[in-house]
Amino acid sequence: MATIKDVAKVAGVSIATVSRVINQGEKVNQKTRDKVRTVMQQLGYRPNANAQALVTQKSKTLGVVIPELTDPFFALLASGVEAIAKEMGLQLLLSTGTGSAESELDALNILLDRRCEAIVMHSKHISDQKLQQLLGQNPGLVLIDRYIPEVQERCIWLDNIEGGRIAARHLLSLGHKCFACISSEYDIEDPQLRLQGFVETLNEQGISKGTVAVSMATPNQQGGQSATQELLATGQPFTALFAYNDAMASGAISTLEDNGIRVPEDVSIIGFDDVILASFTRPKLTTLKYPVEEMAAQAAQLALMHLDGEVTTMQTEMKHLPSLIRRASCARLR
Structure with a gap:
């Protein structure tokens, strides 16, 4: 060589x-x-890229921190960042931090130790105060799927409350009056906000929170199955179910069908995210599209602009809204 x-x-x-x-x-x-x-x-x-970074004090890299590689949602997030890296002739560096603030900090430090300065970070466990400190120390760091008012110009985020509201309005428009929710058991904002928006909208239509059956589990297919089994075991009737994400929704469909309950003839189901799985469930899943790939690309561009000192005021819309994708898993109440 x-x-x-x-x-x-x-x-x-x-x-x-x-x-x-x-x-x-x-x-x-x-x-x-x-x-x-x-x-x-x-x-x-x-x-040698590392040697170049030592000389120039910059590396030709763009970094992304995500919780895991196997979840299709986070694969889309990484793909959005990768698209900008390719467009700018940069190498993508990916680091994973799962389940704790310490793990997320370790993942970020791995990138910083490699002199990666433009970074898109998905963090759910690091405190707002610590993240504000990190943003102050690293001008090229941008948060995705996290909103901190004090540093909103460095946050790209989704209105999860509105997502829950959209789901509730759609099911109400189909005539449903008995509702259930399966949601993530993780202590993070997203499931709490989606459930909040859903229940508040039902309340506005005279459906009390106490009549909405709720079950929590891990946010994957297995969790969707166990949460739905728990709902059925209570004996509380429901004709419409709102799932935290598409994975849980697909698990719910499987469990309901195994118990002789037809979707959507007996129970309508709506998911969240619109990952590729949603198009291949049977029936195909009605869901809320989370434009994570587009948001990740925007976050990557913002990180590079902040690193170069090009952004002084908020120039783009940081808050994104989910949109309803109508498919076959929801039907009018018979």
Whole structure:
């Protein structure tokens, strides 16, 4: 494998000159610069990215922190950041932090230790105060799916309360009067806000909170199954069910069908996120589209702009709204 010394020898220049060409230094004339680049290409020399970062104090990277790799939702989030990385000629660095503030901080520090300065971070466990401190220390850090009023210009977020309201309005419009919810048992804002919006909208129509059956579980297919089994075990009737996400909704469909309850003939189900799974359930899932890929791309652009000092005031809409995607899992009450 060719080294920087090999390039310098063949090009007939010093190692320092090759280094200046690699790091786009100004003290090299164009003729020498072209010659060095030609030799680099001929020898197949690839500059060491870490070494370049030490010299320039910048790495040509864009980072993203997510809780896990296997969830389709977070895969879409990472994909949105990756699209901007490719567009800008940057390398994507991905780090995962699951289930605790300590894990999320470790994931962020892994990227910072690699001199990654533009970072999109999904954090649910680090406190608002600590995140404000981190944002103050790292100008290229932007939060996604998190809203902190004091640093709102660095937050890209979804109105989860409105998402719950949209779901409730849709089911009410179909004539339903008996409702159930299955939601995430994790102590984070998203499920709480979605449930809040859903129940408040029902209350406005005279349906009391106490009549809405609610069951909590892990936010995946297995959790959807167990939460729905718990609902059925109570014996409380319902003709419409709102699920925290599409994974839980698909688990609910399976459990209801296993118990001889037809979807949507007997129970209408609405999910949240509109991941690819929603189009392949049977029946296909009515859901709330979470535009996470577009939001992640916006967050990545914002991170790069803040890093370069280009953003002084909020120039784009940071709050996003979910939209109803009508499919076959909801029907008018018979």
